[in-house]
Amino acid sequence: MGTLASTYRLQLGPGRTFADAADLADYLHRLGVGAVYVSPILAAAPGSPHGYDVVDPARVSAELGGEEGRAALVDRLRRLGLGLVVDIVPNHMSVAVPAANPWWWDVLRLGPGSPYARCFDIDWASGPLPLPVLPDDGDDGAAALGGLTVVDDCLSCADQRFPLAPGTFAPGDDPGEVHLRQHYRLVSWRRAATDLRYRRFFDISGLAAVRVEDPDVFTATHARILGWAERGEVDGLRVDHVDGLSDPGGYLRRLRDAFGGWIVVEKILAPGETPPASWPVGGTTGYDALREVGGLFIDPAAERPLTELADALGVPADTGAVEARCRYEAAATLLQPEVRRIAALLGDTAEAARGAGDDHAATVASAEEAVAELLARFPCYRSYLPEREADWALAVDRARRARPDLVGELDRIDARVRADPRGELARRIQQTSGAVVAKGTEDTACYRATRFIALNEVGGAPDRFGTGPAEFHTAAARREASWPSAMTTLSTHDTKRSEDVRARLAALTEIPEDFAAAVRDWTARCGLGEPSLNLLAWQTLVGAWPISAARLRCYLLKAAREAKLRTSWLHPDPAFEAEVGSWPERVLSDAPLAADVAALVGRIRAAGWSNALGQKLVQLTAPGVPDVYQGTELWDLSLVDPDNRRPVDFATRTMILERLESGWLPPVDAAGAVKLHVVRQALLLRRGHPMRGYRPLGPTGPAADHAVAFARGPGLDAVTIATRLPLRLAAAGGWRTTSVPLPGGPGLWRDLLTGRDLAPERTDGFTAARLADVLDPYPVALLVRRTDDAEADRR
Template identity: 70%
Template sequence: MTQTPPSSPPSSTYRLQLRPGFTLTDAAEVADYLRRLGAGAVYLSPILTAAPGSTHGYDVVDPTRVSDALGGDAARRELVERLRGLGMGIVVDIVPNHMSVAAPEANPWWWDVLEHGRRSRYAGHFDVDWASGPLLVPVLADDGDGGAAALQELTIDDGRLAYFEHRFPIAPGTGASGDDPGEVHRRQHYRLVSWRRGDAELNYRRFFDIATLAAVRVEEPDVFAETHGEILRWAAAGEVDGLRVDHPDGLCDPGGYARRLRSAFGGWIVLEKILAAGESPPASWPVAGTTGYDALREVCGVFVDPDGCAPLTGLAAELGVPTDFEAVQNECRRAVATTVLAAEVRRIAGVLESEEAEPPGGAPPERSDPGAPASGASERIEEAVAELLAAFPVYRSYLPEGEGHWSEAVRRAGERRPDLAGALEFLDARVRADARGELARRIQQTSGMVVAKGTEDTAFYRYTRFVALNEVGGAPERFGVPPEEFHARAAEREASWPRAMTALSTHDTKRSEDVRARLAALAEVPGEFAGAVRRWSREHGLSEPSLNLLAWQTLVGAWPISAARLRGYLAKAAKEAKLRTSWVDPDPVFEEEVDSWPERVLSDAELSADVAAFADRIRGAGRCNALGQKLVQLTAPGVPDLYQGSELWELSLVDPDNRRPVDFAVRRVLLERLEGGWLPRVDATGAAKMHVVRTALHLRRDRDLTGYRPLAAAGPAARHALAFARGAAHDVVAVATRLPLGLEASGGWRDTVLPLPSGSGRWSDLLTGRDLAPDSPDGYTTPRLSELLDRYPVALLLRRPD
């Protein structure tokens, strides 16, 4: 490799979702298109060897090799060569928290642990509670017998223990030809148990509640070295410029991990850290910042009309949808802590008991069986742990640095459960006595799991008042973001985290940026939407209120959508909400109602036409919002990421819908026309969005956008303009239209003007190519917004020297 890697950080990134159908070789083939679009770096989903058939790469089974299914290391090197030749960088997503154990034979480390138990050289690589007995593997079917009948299905196949398609190792000396499979199983270092026992009894830490993803102890230097060796080899060769770190909150010590990674890697590092509204990353972490869900909340929220809050809240209440977000969130978090994450809660309580301290009410009894029910003081401790985990104001505190968040969680838990005051005081005292000890660490690791599963994956599917706000890192209880708050947060990002990533759509978002942009328009016509939902619900309403309101918003937001896509989305949403059905406790009758709903609605010609008419009513406003939020994200402080395909309109829903193949051929054709000077209309092709994206990305790549200055419009429609200046001389200005339906209803821009920063030179709009006439000989320019935004609802201004 002879080329010099581009400097860090990149001007922007373009996220590609690799899979067997779109490999590293395919990425190299679209690199030229991405360069012409204006992207500074290609940002890849995980490329290390993942579980067989993986479609996303987060289920790594071998961190020492590039995935053969993606083309292997040769294809990776060819991609790097291609990008270097184009002057582009490369950013790779890495997964330090967990590895896949779904197919044990595919993961050599896990296979060795199963075979040799505590004597395995990899026994310390995984976060296993070895003191609790054999490693529990929850794979057996359970028809209410605890998996007893399934154990009779075990066989010996080619020297391995077999349960249907699953294969497990047999420890040396524990099996012989002709042995009874059940007897061989009882001699192993592991126990195959009912899948239902995983949530309450599992004795290895997982990724959230997914038993097939086992947590890795990267806090150990040798484990870090082995899991990161291949990645750091690329870095040493100058073949990677940035790393996106998945789920750092699950790590033992995220700050310590960040410092260790920084000592080994000098490039751009961003963490997939979810921040609460107003929260910032710990200042001591030597990283560029987060992957941008905080910016997503701010950018999307500023295009939401706060006047829609009361009417949409009233509609939700009328339909029977809960409207107290805090109550819903508390209920969901508590339920998660006491059910799907009960094993983690029990392990925390076990750590406390092992310290031989006497909690209020007497010493807890010993439990030799990790699955045995708690009693007495032990039960009180588990209740206190669960209540505390549900009470955190952020995803995770970082003791001792985040002591304030810890104290707030203890205070909230005590207010909600005064009967647990003694146990909470005891727990608080033990954590404060050793803020870096195992008890403190495990509580912090688990709080993020409870918040994510309880809030994002449950409450966001129950509290469906206005789902444009129900996004990763979002705050649905806050109805949008005032412009003043947006400007304050943008200025803070520029001052403190200017190299953090910003995003609008990702592989984890629950709906794409363009769906949210269209839904934002509902807040401007809440009465019309409420009337429509009442009509539609009378004809084909779902019997569960929260899902019913979610379904109509989804139908309008993603219209037109196929029955198959809508069916898959609603099936997942119903299970995530855990109200009438769930992943672990399905209700076939309700699921059939949900499954048949899309066909019933779409085959009703009259109702379908009504939905289409309503979608047409807000489609233009949705496109206006989409262009506005895209321009704002691409020009505001931070390093903007563009999710694959979102340079055109992209009306995707939650995964796997948002991982559908991208038609790059269509995009190439449109890009060629734009390169020829075409100024597209704002229409169904989405070319206008590509025009905004291309123009902004090229500007970012060509100019160093530093500084941030809010700009205020003046006149009767001033509240409908969002504008700011960038650059050391404030010579770049972004202008976007807010609340377009309200703007139209009030008579348009009329005499509203936007005073631009003073200075020598002439302003030009890069989107239209037009120059702006100065108002005076000294160059002072105050354009009328009715003229500036007559072709597009956004403008990107550059002041050029005379």
Template identity: 65%
Template sequence: MPPASTYRVQLSPGFTLDDLAGLADYLAALGAGAVYTSPLLQAAPGSTHGYDVVDPTRVSAALGGEMARRHAVDRLRALGLGLVVDIVPNHMGIAVPWANPWWWSVLRDGPASPYGRFFDVDWDAGPLLVPVLADDGDGGAAALGDLRLSGDCLAYFEHRFPLAPGTLGGGVAAVHQRQHYRLVSWRRATTELNYRRFFDITSLAGVRVEEPEVFHATHRELLRWVAAGEVHGLRVDHPDGLADPGGYLRRLRAAAPGAWVVVEKILAVGEGLPASWPADGTTGYDALREVCGLFVDPAGEPALTALAERWCGPQDVRALERDCRRLVVREALWAEVRRIARLLPDFPADRAEPAVAELLCAFPVYRSYLPEGRGHLDAALRLARGANPELADVLDAIAARLGAEPTGPLAVRLQQTSGMVMAKGVEDTAMYRFPRFVALNEVGGDPARFGVPPEEFHAAAAAREAGWPATMTALSTHDTKRSEDVRARLAVLAELPDDFAALVEAGAAGHPLPDPTLELLAWQTLAGAWPIGADRLVGYLIKAAREAKLRTAWTRQDPAFEGAVRDWARAVLADPPAELAALVERITPPGWSNSLGQKLVQLASPGVPDVYQGAELWDFSLVDPDNRRPVDFDRRRALLARLDGGWLPEVDATGAAKLLVTSRVLRLRRDAPELFRGYRPLAADGPAAAHAVAFARDPRLVAVATRLPVGLARGGGWRDTTLSLPGSAWTDALTGTVHSGHTLAVADVLHRYPVALLVRSAQC
């Protein structure tokens, strides 16, 4: 059974399971239905996130171990809170080989290891390549001189690797040549790696969870918790990396029949989950795009596009995305291309590899799911043929093979890799190179679509209620590029594009940055996340510049350019232009309105809403690791207590108004779930009707929010705009205000706050 809602908590060595147990009473008071945690299993030494699991058979010692887990479970259970756990079936951490007993065994014994088939290794390609050696342009040859024997290990500085039995003798080089692995230059990971990894991260090795033995070994402990009633839901990380996501989910559902299961699946606009997947839905990026887009004014598109064109040149995001996908294939994922091309023995490598690369870059979605996702594959094939007619015969052969063997090795490799290309090319490159309006540059978003019209939003919400009522919805996650409140404030720029253009012109005159793309991104970052300290701003801008890969990159850093970025950030913060303060002052109040509006809409809409840790108050975080900073829960406890004492806060910098909205809707979802069924759009009538978004769930519950608040104020406010309701007596669950009549003045409904949650009296 799905929870009424979830509250995401990022566990780490600095916030353990014991800390979670201590937080449980606050989360229960907030109204959360379940706690939703980052992974609990043993991760790599020093891990701050838990996605680099090294031992799936035990709880992370850094989080407190099994005793702490039991204590947290008992505490949650006593307070009526469920537990949803993030699980990572696609990969395991291998950065510290000795910490992962399965990987250690594979390195020592090769394919003969009991775990030799657990990892997705191409043993036919020769010894396992481990890309850890330094490379000064010599292919890592000089670094081999730094290898040492240390007991029964081969050592390279702090790294330790096991020796196969009976391989000592004849010097370090000879011993190294006898192993089932080869230590090679870190640069060779791009072109020659022979194990599947998570995206381009060589320290995360793909696991063959499609094999029943591997599934049971990696899930035994998790399933024990589910069977004991200690875990009620599972969030499946990165299913697109699996050989057979549908088969995996069917096996998981059979093993955990009562669990709520959602998948971290990025859906393109109009795309749905495969019908054969026995999942309850996604982790909510599709809802994030729809809800946040509702508060973006499409009228701002021409001016912001013109500004970006003056600064950065033509703004063709589709062409940019295609170029960026090609870039990451060439510079980061060519090893995957080569592995796929080897499955086409009828064509030479110089033709098979370009054809595979072009096909991977042409997918309109993250991956197809053959045979039911054949339409997406056919679209990619058509685009690839059009771009490279000289490769048509290779592409035709690929199409024929996939038609005859939709579950064969070629199909599996292509599908596993297309998502990597999309994620690295679009999410992690193009979205940092397209600074026209970065509020749209979000995971699951589409920067080419400038906002979401109310009609589109209502249609999507109704479809969610009809088809996926138990799917998760989200506004902020640990993977979002910007928090919901940063996006809400930036959305105001679509209503004030000329004001933003003035800031950019003035700011660039006083503080020029030697990269126009990063410069336009930086001024939006300052406006959206202000106030921000130097360390946070520098960290973000360096990461953004490296992801964009224009002047610097993770694998080819430019120290001089990065130094200029650091100097720029500190100079701007030391002497910010007056236009920045003026713009922030102007956009902050309407940004608060947008934040409250999108929060109410998310929490009251169909689906299971998730609240990201700390986001019940204003949170102006940027991409990770910024969004994993410690949360001041003591402050949130104190403010919630004041609210429960009858305080109705102003909409101000404290963020208490957002806490009021969050707690009241979550509590109502928990205590009266019958009110959150069905979905019907409600249309306002009058001169400001376009600024109201409203809908009914059960006929006894109506949510009302303000959109485009700058335009609303510019037009004279609500005036005589009205809203017709399915009842005549209503109480606002946020303020306690009673409203009478079937037709209400919107100005009265939204007199105190820019949002209202109306509950109909029982007798009406």
């Protein structure tokens, strides 16, 4: 299994093609990157901004430059010695525009008789396939159905086209009658929440799940990608949403048999969870590392005052209760078709009820409630039966305790699943549990329980205020021992806010009372009417300051709809959305209020920079394969997508890189060149120096709690040191006599960030570096043991 030194994520799309990526290759090589990691590159839905809505796995995206552009990019990377990692999407395909997807088009045309029908998870036993595509002004789509026409042998509804089955239309036929002869039925878009008969990605009816558990479907969907791999044109694969597959382990073993390179999977791990040991992969894409690294810079003492602030504003602080409620809501509403399909597999329950004279509808409803409750109670994204029976048992136990009235139904589900842990019932429950967690926690609870939003991240733990050094070292050592090839990350295309926004917010935990007082004052002057969004808005304003009204408006509207409290995507409230939309302009145009926000940001800005540099250096040098998200080598104050897909100014980054290459040592200031300096030095070290082994280094002295340090390399000859909680450190008088022990005996070390040589002191039999000397002028240090002048100069 090949492993790369590091990756740099490029989000390809209409604004960045293969040719653009090739033009960036030289910059990325000079930055120290090991491999370019690109978003999906197969043919996607028309106008796709991200590529995850694949429509044809046999074609390269023409919008990105087609096969010729892809080959030219590979050639450019190979000449520079850079690897290529490709994001793949085995779980689903886009069906939003049927004509764009040749497989789906054929299925609609021929129904279950289509050779592609086996590719999609469709329930044909219930009759024609409902397609929730019709506009609905409260008439269930009746007006749209009345306007159907037949044009060019297609059923046409406004600007949408659908195929006709052979022999179902003759000139003069009524379009409505023609519609009734098809293998599908056009229905209101609202019915996606209740009447859907194909499995989809989460609650997105435009993304239909693909049955890659079928060997022939696997071959058809992966032929193009694996063909590139056979020719040595792909070094790694990032597998999107592996938990949505029928059998993740089986899929990954089949993929490993066909591909010998580096494989990582997009999987959210609960705290303490690891990927199943049987998976033949390098690991996950690193949200667990994001939580562990970011937590180092959060002060746990802030939990009480920030909880008191949330309570005072009416924001729920019991994050566990909010998550449980949101997960149940997701299962019972957004994912109702999936719940119904699972409950239907318990048909013997309904039959028994009818035989006993009970109300059939009530019995079915009870079964659906039990399924929804069970799906909401998983301790992780999904269990992997029969390998991880304990997770299943815990989910059942939690559901029983939460709903004693459903114990009978839950016991029946439990018995059926345990009797056949590889059967359809067990498989569908496990597939759906991940969607429930994602929609309930990430896309709902993270926008409701807004006590401290830096914790509300993909794979985060909102109930855990910070990560102590001991906990971090334990996790890092475990990763080095068990999953050294796992990816680590701080920002991705899916994170709720960028690493630098979270780093600045972490600084607020050092002055929580002052922040709480400010929010109370600001809310009284210009608060939003919904408490959770109000608290989120003020934190976002501080974290992303300065931010335009337009960017903030788009973000808050998305946040409000995701929270589903006063408005939602399915049921928007125009009046409330008008209030939210006008809020950024009202705040930013209020000069005294804006000045107050700017003043608070001014107090924590430098601490935020320190946190950002610290967490970045730790991530880049700790165990795992670090990924740098596009543009984050400078300060990046982006929010959730699509904000984090804005164009990146690589011209400025290239100019800064040129200055660094000439020996310039940048200051820690708003320009952010110092972050690029840290990223470059760490990546160059990783690319040229094996980063094996891991040893925590325990600081000693009056400010020991404010440093985290560890050693890497075959001889433990590379040392990372980062500052924690810088505001408290300054208030206590700085480093004073605090030092960090260095591995090995006496000798010179060089700080790659300052170029200075360091002769450690010998104290009590240990060689130690005084932090007052080492962490100046930067709050971080990257030390390497000098072997000779030539080696030191080369570095």
